[in-house]
Amino acid sequence: MTETELVQALCDSAEVPEGEVLAVERPGLPTLLVCNVDGTYHVVDDLCSHGASSLAEGRLIGCEIECALHKGRFDVTNGRATRRPSKKPISSHACVVRDGHVFLVNSSEGETA
Template structure:
C-alpha cells in the first residue's frame, strides 16, 4: 500500500485513549478508535440498525452498538455477538509525522 492511498482524517490527540469519535472522510462516515494508543477505523453505522458506533461503548478492541448492544471487533470489523450477523468494514490506519491519523480507503 502506497502513501497516496491514505487520506488525512483527524488529529490523533483529538481521540482520548480508550475512546471513539465519528469523522467524515471523503464522504464516508467513519468511527476512529484509540485503544491503548493504537488507532483503528471502521464504518460508523451498525449493520444491524441505523445507529452510530461512535455513540457506543468501547471496551478493549470491541465496540458495542448503542442500539441493540451487539459488538464488533474494531481491528477487523467482525461481528462478535448477536444480534449482529454482518461485519462492518475496517480500514488500515497510520499516524503521520504531523500527528494526524491517516486512513486507507482502498479495498
Template structure:
C-alpha cells in the same frame, strides 16, 4: 491517503465520529495508544458506533448491544451478523490516515474473539 483527524482529537479509550466529504461517516478509536478506523454505522441498524461502548479492541453498538472486532470488523455478538468495514491506519506525524476507500472490504482472519494474534486482518492498528 485521506487524513481522517489528528491523534490528539481522540483521547485514550474514546471514539470520535468523523464526517468527510464523499465518504460515509467514520468512527476513529483510540484504545491504549492504538488507533483504528471503521465505518461509523452499525451493520444491524443505523446506530452510530461512535456513541457505543469501547472495550479493548471491541465496540458495542448502543442500540442492540451487537459487538464488532476493531481489527477485522467481524460481528462478534448477536443481533449483529454482518461485519463493519475497517480501514488500515497509517500515522504520519500527528495525522491519522486511511487509504481512499474502494469497493467493499471483507473482514477475514478472526475466529470469534478479537485478539491481536489473529492478525492477517483488514485493519492495521497504528501506535503513537
C-alpha cells in the same frame, strides 16, 4: 513495510484518547469511526450493520465497539461482528498516524500507528 499512500486526514490523534472513539465525516466517504485501542488507532465504518445506528454513541470495550442501540459488538481491528444481535461485519479501513494526524491509507496492510 508495505508502501502506503496517505488518502485522507481524518483527525488529530490527540482528539481520540485511549479507549475513546470519534466519528469523522469527510467528503466522498461514509462516516468513519476512529478508535484508539491501547494507543493503536483503527478505523471502521461508523454505521452498525444491524440496526443502522451510529457506533460513535457506543462504548469501546477493549477492541470491541458496542452499539448503543441493541448492544451488538464489533471488533474494531477487523470489523467482525462479535456479539448478537449483530451478524454482518462492518468495513474496516487501514490507517496510519503521521505528524500527529490519523490518515486513511490505501494499503490493505495498514501500519501500527
